[in-house]
Amino acid sequence: MINPNLSLADFDYTLPPELIAQKPAAQRTQSRLLRVSRNNTLHDHTFTDLVQFLKPNDLLVFNNTKVIKARLFGQKDSGGKIEGLVERILAPQKALMHIKASKAPKPGTLLLFADTARAEVIGRQDDLFEVNFDDEVLSVLDKVGHLPLPPYIEHSADLEDSERYQTVYASPMGAVAAPTAGLHFDQVMLDRLTQLGIKTSFVTLHVGAGTFQPVRVEKISDHIMHAEWYQVSQETVDAIAQCRQQGGRVFAVGTTSVRALESAANQGGVHNRIPVAHSGDTRLFMTPGYEIKVVDGLLTNFHLPQSTLLMLVSAFIGIDTMKKAYEHAIAQRYRFFSYGDAMLIEPKTL
Numbered sequence: 001m002i003n004p005n006l007s008l009a010d011f012d013y014t015l016p017p018e019l020i021a022q023k024p025a026a027q028r029t030q031s032r033l034l035r036v037s038r039n040n041t042l043h044d045h046t047f048t049d050l051v052q053f054l055k056p057n058d059l060l061v062f063n064n065t066k067v068i069k070a071r072l073f074g075q076k077d078s079g080g081k082i083e084g085l086v087e088r089i090l091a092p093q094k095a096l097m098h099i100k101a102s103k104a105p106k107p108g109t110l111l112l113f114a115d116t117a118r119a120e121v122i123g124r125q126d127d128l129f130e131v132n133f134d135d136e137v138l139s140v141l142d143k144v145g146h147l148p149l150p151p152y153i154e155h156s157a158d159l160e161d162s163e164r165y166q167t168v169y170a171s172p173m174g175a176v177a178a179p180t181a182g183l184h185f186d187q188v189m190l191d192r193l194t195q196l197g198i199k200t201s202f203v204t205l206h207v208g209a210g211t212f213q214p215v216r217v218e219k220i221s222d223h224i225m226h227a228e229w230y231q232v233s234q235e236t237v238d239a240i241a242q243c244r245q246q247g248g249r250v251f252a253v254g255t256t257s258v259r260a261l262e263s264a265a266n267q268g269g270v271h272n273r274i275p276v277a278h279s280g281d282t283r284l285f286m287t288p289g290y291e292i293k294v295v296d297g298l299l300t301n302f303h304l305p306q307s308t309l310l311m312l313v314s315a316f317i318g319i320d321t322m323k324k325a326y327e328h329a330i331a332q333r334y335r336f337f338s339y340g341d342a343m344l345i346e347p348k349t350l
Contacts, residue, residue: 069145
């Protein structure tokens with residue numbers, strides 16, 4: 001149940017535009033880290049300091065989704081230009097797409113991308129268009145698609161983005177946005193965690209374009225959350241169970257990992273704060289007052305004002321501490337959003 005007294009204004013802040021990171025740090029691990037300690041005090045660090053705040057048998061849970069080249073440019077068979085963004089692949093040759101055009105294409109409209117790929121609009125699901133491609137969707141995107149950088153990044157995707165807007169462990173393809181907390185890790189740091197006895201595991205949540213959308217209703221309880229597909233495997237459930245048995249703590253790397261784990265827990269796996277293995281769509285909307293079942297600590301980036309991600313962060317530390325942390329980050333000139341710096345929310349218990 002979402003607190004009916006929460007309003008959009010509770011999650012607003014003013015960000016100087018120059019603090020929006022347009023490029024990644026020179027090296028993945030060279031970002032800064034703002035630590036929110038157990039008593040909600042704030043501490044400035046570099047990202048590599050993260051290992052100081054983890055203990056043997058702690059578990060980091062990463063989202064291993066891989067960003068697809070989901071953006072397509074082309075035209076309708078009538079000649080009008082369009083821009084498409086594949087939101088979800090439904091079948092090998094079928095997808096749901098966002099389509100920008102002077103007039104919304106009707107069922108039966110043929111679309112031509114880069115003069116080589118064809119697709120037919122076959123219907124609509126709310127704001128999305130259901131499209132049938134002549135070839136497999138992933139093959140089309142690989143040949144003529146473009147990496148879908150977030151709307152606040154002002155340059156077109158280049159070769160650097162093709163590497164850096166992807167985690168080093170990305171595997172199952174399906175996201176249209178990167179799980180950005182994971183962008184800070186390189187293989188050297190992952191190996192270092194293993195050497196220190198810190199465990200790692202993975203979930204999959206295919207991040208959709210809705211992650212960038214601001215909430216457009218004044219009362220938070222009126223918001224309808226976008227759907228994203230996720231999977232929590234039995235292997236990850238077992239890793240969490242082992243972590244609990246050994247006295248470790250579960251850290252989610254990114255808000256999408258939180259949503260996957262908590263969604264699986266809501267399927268019935270709350271005994272000893274362990275989720276169940278599950279896959280499917282989630283519309284989980286976490287706001288202050290939500291009972292967090294699985295995740296003890298959170299590593300995350302800095303999020304857009306009035307976004308559901310900022311509300312999720314506030315579910316961990318409360319609105320007042322969230323505002324205090326963001327005011328501090330702005331004053332200290334942290335870099336914000338996908339290519340920006342990170343924040344560690346420590347568990348309330350040792």
